[in-house]
Amino acid sequence: MLQLAVPVLFALAGISARSDKYAGYYLLVDKSDNTITLYDAHDWLVQWPCTFGSDDIGDKMYQGDRRTPEGTFHVLSIKQHQKWNKFLRLDYPTAADREKFEQRKQQGLIPANGKIGGDIGIHGTWPREEWAVENLQPWTLGCVSMRNDHLNELCEMIGPGIPVVIRK
Secondary structure: OOOHHHHHHHHHHHHOOOOOOHHEEEEEEEOOEEEEEEEEEEEEEEEOOOOOOOOOOOOOOOOOOOOOOEEEEEEEEEEEEEEOOOOOOOOEHHHHHHHHHHHHHHOOOOOOOOOOOOEEEEOOOOOOOOOOHHOOOOOOOOOOOOOOHEEEEEEHHHHOEEEEEEEE
């Protein structure tokens, strides 16, 4: 059911992969299960464990809360990273994120001087610290962290433009 539901949601929202090579592919990050799953147009292909920045798996409210944002994003770029192996930069904040942020600010849920933040992505761990992912240790500032070997495998299978759905 999920395999059909997410692509249908993308189609209804006018969202698609930005490259024909990855058409129909998407990543599903499930914060409740601490997993990243790669799907193609037909079914899931592979699943890896991941961890986040906080035990609170709620939606990101503002910069510094260490929460991972929820929604639909796209991988903008994949680059080597000096500390965390590779960094898959996501297009957070989107227009929908800015709208949620402003509404929450007006409701007093976010400090008046709060900022929305940015630089959210999927990345590896410090060298020889894959245990943080294996033990589901929250350690990031709001990003998604994977074991370096799993991240390398993922990067061989996808490229910029692939949709990423992050949910609770």
